Amino acid sequence: MSDYKKPYMITIGGSGKTRSLSIGGDAPVSIQTMWKSSLIGADLQEISRALSGLEQLGCDIVRFAVPDMESADALVRLSAITPMPLVADIHFDHRLALRCLDGNVAKIRINPGNIGGIDRVKAVVEKASDRNAAIRIGVNSGSLPKDLADKAEVARASGEDPVLARASALAAAAAREVFVFDTLNFRNVVVSMKASSVLETVRCNEEFAGRFDIPLHIGVTEAGPLVSGVVKSTLAFSRLLSEGIGSTIRVSLSDSLENEVIAGREILAECGKRSGGVRIVSCPRCGRNGFDVHDFVARWQNELLSLNKDITVAVMGCVVNGPGEGKHADIGITGAGDSVLIFRHGETVRTVSVADGFEAADRAFREELGKI
Numbered sequence: 001m002s003d004y005k006k007p008y009m010i011t012i013g014g015s016g017k018t019r020s021l022s023i024g025g026d027a028p029v030s031i032q033t034m035w036k037s038s039l040i041g042a043d044l045q046e047i048s049r050a051l052s053g054l055e056q057l058g059c060d061i062v063r064f065a066v067p068d069m070e071s072a073d074a075l076v077r078l079s080a081i082t083p084m085p086l087v088a089d090i091h092f093d094h095r096l097a098l099r100c101l102d103g104n105v106a107k108i109r110i111n112p113g114n115i116g117g118i119d120r121v122k123a124v125v126e127k128a129s130d131r132n133a134a135i136r137i138g139v140n141s142g143s144l145p146k147d148l149a150d151k152a153e154v155a156r157a158s159g160e161d162p163v164l165a166r167a168s169a170l171a172a173a174a175a176r177e178v179f180v181f182d183t184l185n186f187r188n189v190v191v192s193m194k195a196s197s198v199l200e201t202v203r204c205n206e207e208f209a210g211r212f213d214i215p216l217h218i219g220v221t222e223a224g225p226l227v228s229g230v231v232k233s234t235l236a237f238s239r240l241l242s243e244g245i246g247s248t249i250r251v252s253l254s255d256s257l258e259n260e261v262i263a264g265r266e267i268l269a270e271c272g273k274r275s276g277g278v279r280i281v282s283c284p285r286c287g288r289n290g291f292d293v294h295d296f297v298a299r300w301q302n303e304l305l306s307l308n309k310d311i312t313v314a315v316m317g318c319v320v321n322g323p324g325e326g327k328h329a330d331i332g333i334t335g336a337g338d339s340v341l342i343f344r345h346g347e348t349v350r351t352v353s354v355a356d357g358f359e360a361a362d363r364a365f366r367e368e369l370g371k372i
């Protein structure tokens with residue numbers, strides 16, 4: 001068995017147009033999201049443009065479901081036109097992985113337990129080696145090998161915490177797959193263990209990381225809609241990242257790709273794992289507001305967070321907490337009676353009448369933003 005306790009870094013991408021990206025070791029923690037619709041019949045140029053937008057928001061890797069050969073063909077074509085490192089998500093049919101590896105796909109995600117035997121895993125490993133692609137070994141609490149699922153059940157029946165018993169089983173299942181790839185001499189791997197509970201996610205990753213320094217992709221699976229998904233992911237990631245566990249993250253949401261990426265970057269920033277970029281501070285709005293903070297943030301959030309600037313933007317509903325509280329901000333906007341003020345470092349630089357509509361305020365804000 002190889003020494004997996006050394007600082008362990010892999011590099012994905014780098015072929016064709018694909019951007020190269022280091023994962024694990026001292027490399028920055030990467031943000032991943034997963035494309036939310038089918039590739040069949042999709043406009044690949046349009047997807048490529050959307051991937052550029054996600055990259056500007058801070059996304060490093062995008063995974064695509066590849067349930068059939070038509071999707072695999074489309075992913076191969078997409079991998080030729082986008083610099084974004086792409087991951088092919090394969091279940092059951094190893095031929096789909098082989099087809100994806102004809103292109104510049106940077107990583108294949110397989111669950112060796114459902115790919116159908118060692119010969120098929122070996123075929124994927126050999127082609128991934130030839131193509132310098134990585135493999136993400138994914139194990140899920142819903143598809144544990146029977147002996148490990150039985151063992152977890154016995155532990156639960158004998159009084160052990162069922163969550164901890166399942167977490168141990170997940171870590172053991174992942175370790176088992178690592179041994180398989182090791183015997184095949186393939187170490188360009190990332191491991192993910194997916195559970196839908198925060199505690200189970202934390203414990204299985206802690207247990208695995210105690211044994212191996214292999215890069216871990218962390219995520220709470222089926223985490224739910226925006227609010228519950230962000231809460232669960234934040235709880236799990238903040239604990240794991242503070243322990244130095246997690247090389248790539250995905251905030252899994254029943255919501256947009258953009259919000260998955262934004263949530264990921266906010267979590268990394270708050271955990272001290274990513275710095276720079278645009279920070280938006282905005283008030284929650286109350287009855288004093290003379291300016292609709294919610295509408296402004298909804299209109300501007302993605303554009304602001306896509307800017308290549310290291311600035312703080314304050315959005316306040318009224319003068320009670322407007323320029324004063326926003327003093328530290330590089331630029332801000334606030335309601336003030338029948339006016340909207342735009343301020344820089346607490347000093348008002350523009351005044352727009354509310355009667356002129358939000359377009360006038362947006363225009364003035366954009367002009368001032370351009371001066372920073």
Ligand code: SF4
Binds near residue numbers: 283317
């Ligand atoms: S800034 Fe003004 S509008 Fe916003 S929450 Fe504070 S008091 Fe209310």
